[in-house]
Amino acid sequence: MSPEKARELWSNFLSGEPLSEEEEAQLLSALDADPALRDEILDDAQLEGSLRALGWGRGEEKPFARAFLDCLEAKRAETGFVRKFRTRLEVKADSRVRGRSAHSGRRWFRPSGENPGGRFLVLALVAAGILVGLTLLFSLSPSAPSRQGPRKLESVREEAVREETVPEEGPRKEERTRARREAEARLEKLRDEERRADAARRETTMDDLKQKADEAFREIAEKRKAEEKGLAKLKDEERKIEKAPPTPIPQDKPVTAAGVAKLERVRAEVYVVAPSGRTPAKEGDELRAGQGLETVGTRSLAIVTYPDKTRVEVEDDAEVREVTVEGGKRLFVARGIVRAEVARQPKGEPMVFATPHGDATVLGTTLRIVVDPDPKKGTRLEVESGKVEFRNLAGKAVAVESGHVAVGATGIDLVARPLRIEEILLLPRHGKIIGSDWKLVPDENTGSGEALEAEEIRTLDVTEARSKSGRLGHVEYTFYADANRDYHVWVRGRNVPKGNLNPDDMVLLRIYDAIMIRAFNAVWSEEEKGPNHMTSFNGFANRKPYWWVGGNADPEPNGRVPDEVPVRIRFLKSGPQKFHVFGVETPMRIDTIWLSTTQKTRPDSNARGPEGLRR
Amino acid sequence: MKLGVRWHHRGVGTEAELLARARGGDDDAFCQLLQLHQAQVHAYIGRTVRSKDIVEDLAQETFLKAHRHLATYREESSLRVWLLGIARNETLAFLRDEERRRARERRTLKSALEGWLADRARTEPSGPAEEAQRLSALEDCIRGLSLTSAALVVDVYFKGRTTGKIARETGRQVGAVSMTLLRIRQALRRCIESRLATVGTKP
Numbered sequence: 001m002s003p004e005k006a007r008e009l010w011s012n013f014l015s016g017e018p019l020s021e022e023e024e025a026q027l028l029s030a031l032d033a034d035p036a037l038r039d040e041i042l043d044d045a046q047l048e049g050s051l052r053a054l055g056w057g058r059g060e061e062k063p064f065a066r067a068f069l070d071c072l073e074a075k076r077a078e079t080g081f082v083r084k085f086r087t088r089l090e091v092k093a094d095s096r097v098r099g100r101s102a103h104s105g106r107r108w109f110r111p112s113g114e115n116p117g118g119r120f121l122v123l124a125l126v127a128a129g130i131l132v133g134l135t136l137l138f139s140l141s142p143s144a145p146s147r148q149g150p151r152k153l154e155s156v157r158e159e160a161v162r163e164e165t166v167p168e169e170g171p172r173k174e175e176r177t178r179a180r181r182e183a184e185a186r187l188e189k190l191r192d193e194e195r196r197a198d199a200a201r202r203e204t205t206m207d208d209l210k211q212k213a214d215e216a217f218r219e220i221a222e223k224r225k226a227e228e229k230g231l232a233k234l235k236d237e238e239r240k241i242e243k244a245p246p247t248p249i250p251q252d253k254p255v256t257a258a259g260v261a262k263l264e265r266v267r268a269e270v271y272v273v274a275p276s277g278r279t280p281a282k283e284g285d286e287l288r289a290g291q292g293l294e295t296v297g298t299r300s301l302a303i304v305t306y307p308d309k310t311r312v313e314v315e316d317d318a319e320v321r322e323v324t325v326e327g328g329k330r331l332f333v334a335r336g337i338v339r340a341e342v343a344r345q346p347k348g349e350p351m352v353f354a355t356p357h358g359d360a361t362v363l364g365t366t367l368r369i370v371v372d373p374d375p376k377k378g379t380r381l382e383v384e385s386g387k388v389e390f391r392n393l394a395g396k397a398v399a400v401e402s403g404h405v406a407v408g409a410t411g412i413d414l415v416a417r418p419l420r421i422e423e424i425l426l427l428p429r430h431g432k433i434i435g436s437d438w439k440l441v442p443d444e445n446t447g448s449g450e451a452l453e454a455e456e457i458r459t460l461d462v463t464e465a466r467s468k469s470g471r472l473g474h475v476e477y478t479f480y481a482d483a484n485r486d487y488h489v490w491v492r493g494r495n496v497p498k499g500n501l502n503p504d505d506m507v508l509l510r511i512y513d514a515i516m517i518r519a520f521n522a523v524w525s526e527e528e529k530g531p532n533h534m535t536s537f538n539g540f541a542n543r544k545p546y547w548w549v550g551g552n553a554d555p556e557p558n559g560r561v562p563d564e565v566p567v568r569i570r571f572l573k574s575g576p577q578k579f580h581v582f583g584v585e586t587p588m589r590i591d592t593i594w595l596s597t598t599q600k601t602r603p604d605s606n607a608r609g610p611e612g613l614r615r
Numbered sequence: 616m617k618l619g620v621r622w623h624h625r626g627v628g629t630e631a632e633l634l635a636r637a638r639g640g641d642d643d644a645f646c647q648l649l650q651l652h653q654a655q656v657h658a659y660i661g662r663t664v665r666s667k668d669i670v671e672d673l674a675q676e677t678f679l680k681a682h683r684h685l686a687t688y689r690e691e692s693s694l695r696v697w698l699l700g701i702a703r704n705e706t707l708a709f710l711r712d713e714e715r716r717r718a719r720e721r722r723t724l725k726s727a728l729e730g731w732l733a734d735r736a737r738t739e740p741s742g743p744a745e746e747a748q749r750l751s752a753l754e755d756c757i758r759g760l761s762l763t764s765a766a767l768v769v770d771v772y773f774k775g776r777t778t779g780k781i782a783r784e785t786g787r788q789v790g791a792v793s794m795t796l797l798r799i800r801q802a803l804r805r806c807i808e809s810r811l812a813t814v815g816t817k818p
Contacts, residue, residue: 050663050753
């Protein structure tokens with residue numbers, strides 16, 4: 001190829017004109033073969049790059065400066081948060097109220113259904129009330145076990161074969177507790193409705209609609225206040241009952257509980273393991289004392305719930321044995337990953353997660369345990385909130401607090417150290433579906449075998465979607481993340497052709513208490529920065545079936561794909577965070593949302609997320 | 616005819632005043648400094664990195680680092696040179712990461728170009744001071760372009776219009792517009808060379 005022809009092809013390439021494969025190969029080989037020509041072309045490329053970038057630097061000074069100020073604001077917010085947090089730690093060193101954590105583990109999501117932020121005080125008061133009640137009840141009850149601390153595994157094995165006996169509670173108290181719980185659930189729902197109604201009235205600009213939205217909001221707010229009064233009354237009554245002498249429990253009439261926990265969810269190959277052998281597990285099955293679970297294969301999962309709402313997720317290729325509740329819940333994690341949200345446990349009856357490398361003793365917390373059969377890797381305990389005592393086989397114990405991790409393994413000192421959240425993987429099952437727009441469907445092309453699907457054919461303008469967001473169905477994800485770290489956001493999704501003319505493939509992500517360092521089709525909140533932004537993820541239809549989109553993946557005329565650098569967000573505070581995902585151009589499906597501090601370039605379409613978090 | 620391109624932005628005070636205020640914790644003053652130098656920082660990074668998003672990203676990191684380490688700036692060089700030094704470090708760090716990614720990909724013209732530009736960035740003998748001079752020379756040379764050439768440069772590089780669109784509007788072939796741009800860039804390189812001849816840097 002002549003140098004002139006090479007320059008012509010080069011100038012076309014720089015202008016964004018597509019070269020044929022043959023032309024590109026010819027140009028490349030000409031540049032490889034002729035260093036002088038290559039130098040000339042590189043000089044030109046450098047100058048051209050400078051000219052373009054000079055234009056970007058000139059033309060976008062305001063957004064650039066705004067993004068920069070946002071970064072500074074995040075830094076200040078984090079500094080303030082850390083200071084406040086430290087002060088609180090000093091004052092309430094022993095406080096273990098759920099949701100307080102400042103840092104947490106690598107993959108901290110909260111199973112949906114709980115609003116992590118605003119109801120902190122109410123939850124704390126409720127938890128404190130229950131704790132006081134249970135403490136009184138158990139200290140007065142003659143049948144209450146008084147044993148403290150973890151028990152030996154051998155004794156658990158012996159006890160596991162015995163039937164569990166639980167004392168019957170007074171029907172009056174039971175009735176009040178049920179009523180109180182129902183009231184709490186109603187209140188929770190009303191608060192959600194109130195929040196949505198408030199968002200809707202703020203976003204409505206048309207006068208007549210605004211009036212209606214205001215009225216709807218007031219009506220819900222009144223209902224909420226009435227429910228709060230009712231709840232306060234119920235709590236008073238409950239406290240009075242708890243203070244009264246307990247109803248005598250007939251010792252010769254124990255109630256036999258056949259099951260100690262229930263299999264809330266079973267996915268793929270899961271077995272209930274008993275001394276007599278193993279049988280396939282089904283959703284709704286009850287686990288009896290002494291039984292265990294085994295999950296087989298990468299897509300397997302079992303979720304176990306106890307009557308006190310303690311929830312244990314047994315992830316893929318894991319084995320849990322000897323589930324018991326007498327004298328405190330206890331289970332043995334032989335291998336694999338187990339994540340648990342442990343409700344506040346009665347005094348003297350901590351929940352114990354035994355592993356081949358030590359015991360984790362829990363009074364009420366959220367934690368994750370990873371047990372590796374390799375004794376050198378051992379058991380890794382990550383505590384999201386609360387405090388866990390971790391004791392290794394040598395008898396050494398360490399208290400692992402919120403946002404800390406400890407590893408019990410051969411040759412490793414047992415110490416708790418702070419944990420930084422670097423990768424967050426939100427799977428379909430982690431999302432709470434609100435409204436009827438989205439549903440969980442089986443999907444063989446995802447890592448977990450499931451996807452979230454919005455099946456309605458719909459095309460909304462982004463601004464329109466924002467104004468309607470208070471009324472649109474959506475998926476809510478709650479999870480834990482650090483402040484003052486840049487998380488790159490990747491969404492793995494796909495378009496679902498259903499006869500619609502255009503490839504519909506856009507979702508809108510609303511983030512709370514965070515700033516967007518980079519966004520696409522951003523819809524800023526009124527103050528242009530602050531707690532509530534939306535950004536779009538578009539262009540899922542450009543690869544099939546699934547691929548990762550970091551913003552706008554629709555190629556521009558010059559072939560550039562704008563989301564080569566993805567959406568980047570920075571949370572204003574460490575701890576629980578929240579996302580809402582809305583379908584804007586549907587039907588489409590979402591597999592995984594990946595927040596990463598390290599994945600700055602588009603992951604391979606088949607990538608499922610970072611090693612160790614892949615599910 | 617000269618082109619009236621405004622390169623610098625209005626500021627409330629001189630650079631020294633803004634610097635003093637920024638060091639005292641005034642973020643607005645730092646933002647004004649940012650506006651004074653951001654075009655050059657972008658242009659410097661754009662010399663090696665072709666993606667707009669990544670250039671912006673690295674520019675922002677450069678200013679964040681500068682803000683964080685403002686106290687360490689001793690004024691031994693101009694603020695611009697100091698900023699370009701930070702930008703160089705950021706760019707080189709990015710290129711190191713990219714190299715690993717590139718190694719796994721099929722070789723194309725784009726990836727080969729990225730590799731060559733990265734090699735140059737790592738081995739280029741010129742420091743930030745020379746780069747600052749080169750950028751100043753570039754600005755001067757653009758001002759010296761003929762009206763037609765300057766209009767084309769502004770259209771393509773500052774207004775982001777495609778050569779295809781310009782070709783349609785002017786009734787020319789796309790290739791002809793692209794070649795005109797190539798010749799304008801050649802002229803600019805010669806102009807920069809002559810301006811930098813005394814210090815011996817390469818355009």
